[in-house]
Amino acid sequence: MPLRVHNTLTRRLEPFTPRDPGRVTFYTCGPTVYDDAHVGNFRSFLAADLLRRVIQSPLIALENSPAAQNAAAGQTHRRVIHAMNITDVGHMTDDAEGGEAGEDRMAVAGRRLQEAKKAGALPPGVEIDPRDPRAIAAYYAQRFLADARRLGMLVAMDAQREPALMPRASEAVPGMIRVIQRLERAGFAYARGEPGVRAVYFDVQRFAPYGVLSGNTLEQLRAGAGGRVSDHNQSQKRHPADFLLWKEDPRHIMRWPSPWGEGYPGWHIECTVMSLTATRGRGLDLDALTLPGGEPLIDVHSGGEDNIFPHHECELAQSCCAFNADPARGTFAGLWFHPRHLFINGQKMSKSKGNFFTIAQLTERGHEPAAIRLALIGTHYRSNADLTEQLVRDCHRAVERWRRVMDAGAPPAGARPEPVPTSEPVLRAFAAALEDDLNIAGAIGAVNTWVSEIGSPTPRHAAVLGLIDDVLGVLSLERPKPQDTEIGVFLGGLSPDQAVIAKLIERREARKAKDFGRSDQIRDQLAAMGFNIKDAPGGKVEVSRRP
RNA sequence: GGCCGCGUGCCAGAGUGGUCUAAUGGGGCGGAUUGCAAAUCCGUUUACCGUCGGUUCGAAUCCGACCGCGGCCUCCA
Secondary structure (H helix, E strand, O other), X not given: XXXXXXXXXXXXXXXXXXXXXXXXXXXXXXXXXXXXXXXXHHHHHHHHHHHHHHHHOOOOOEOOEOOOOEEOOOOOOOOEEEEEOEEOOOOEOOOOOOOOXXXXXXXXXXXXXXXXXXXXXXXXXXXOOOOOHHHHHHHHHHHHHHHHHXXXXXXXXXXXXXXXXXXXXXXXXXXXXXXXXXXXXXXXEEEEOOOOOOEEEEOHHHOXXXXXXXXXXXXXXXXXXXXXXXXXXXXXXXXXXXXXXXXXXXXXXXXXXXXXXXXXXXXXXXXXXXXXXXXXOOOOOOOOOOEOOOOOOEEEEEOOHHHHHHHHHHHHHHHHHHHEOOHHHOOOEXXXXXXXXXXXXXXXXXXXXXXXXXXXXXXXXXXXXXHHHHHHHOOOOOOOOEEOHHHHHHHHHHHHHHHHHHHHOOOOOOOOOOOEEOOOHHHHHHHHHHHEOOOHHHHHHHHHHHHHHOOOOOHHHHHHHHHHHHHHOOOOXXXXXXXXXXXXXXXXXXXXXXXXXXXXXXXXXXXXXXXXXXXXXXXXXXXXXXXXXXXOOOOOEEEEEOO
């Protein structure tokens, strides 16, 4: 059965049919970089990464592109042009209708960094001018990319070769201005206000399907709009749901010249521009691009569920109006893909609760990237996954179990990966589950059943698992290197600790003397210090962090 | 109020008309191994699938009602 995925736009499971299966275009709404990303951000980015890996896997059939007959690990069956933006401009602290009020988040971030700097809380070696918004953005972007690569997000790896795949909003402003002008010329946008405080709005009433994506109607939005937007701004709009495309503000922390004065772009226009420039290549002319038949401009558009409204609704509206000969026939993206939010220990994550983790925090607690990735992709993307440390630990054990197959069956170094028929039963079961709206639990279940039936792993087993892991993306991640000392092997990124080593030596002496009471006492002491130990063959002791 | 979804064993979570006397992982229990642990391996335990009714030869799976729970619509992926 070819790949079917739930489309937010139609609220149905649909066969995924890219316009050109040899060149699938995929755009993910990426992070804002005025703070560190948290595990919830990564859950939704990793769901997109999983979909991308599924689409390009030789195991997977599409409606208009069959699976491969034979495949080897590391081979890509379809080319996916996956782009993800980095938003470094345009988000305000309040006002739902497009950044007309409130403080710029980058300014808030600057203040926070300033305080951290004063308190000496910045990581060592970090030199950053908290008054420079671009420096702040660059700082957090680089931290985001490091985590993204650690977790095997292919888009972040691609971007190392091809930076255009992860464009910065601040660098796309000229393109945004051109699209706004185009919308204005065609009568979909209008300017209001005196010079100095001008604003350009999108006219939602000119786009009849406005609301298709989120299920809203203009009537409902009119009812709900009260109280969120300043009366002054609201009164100058033609409709309360009209959203901002450009805001003139000569005093703003980040501003660009424009036909409507110096200012900054609205929230939604950046993705209209970057999704096209990043996936369509250099030859794209934003002034000339016109689609006669309403065909999608990109094959997949993803983002967290909170993006559905207003962000993607507005993006769809302005994109269709800008580029489609008949806007009402357009959908902008063929597949709108929205993973649900992540919970932490059964609780909704939110800034106000302050209950979010960063990847670094999980790593410090002794969890390795492979386990974190598996935990984050392991729940169906349209369920509210719940992240617990127990889950990450379970995932770690699964990863270790799979590694034994991979390691024991690894072909000699330098050997080419062995191609295997994709009709292999476990591969068929694995692919069939994923083809059914990314049924990851079913897919992992199939892998586990197969793994538990393997007696002694062979290179062929490893080759099969390699194909599976091209999709899951956990075994290829870097593992923390064990640090070896004469007595202890420090696992999970731990550095040898003198106090621990002293305890281990003492314990070895006690065991030599058959003083097992003392030996167990020392183990308890180490546990109290936060370390688990395990006796390994050869007299060494493996030391890991107690999670 | 609008849109969407869920209710399966101790827990998480697959299964969407017959092979379900219901995957998989965790937990529990028993055993092997270990000085003891941990890890690993072997075995084993637990579900009439929210309630009621309907369709059907046949339903966890389709339909209806009811009860319960949740998500998004607001900063936030």
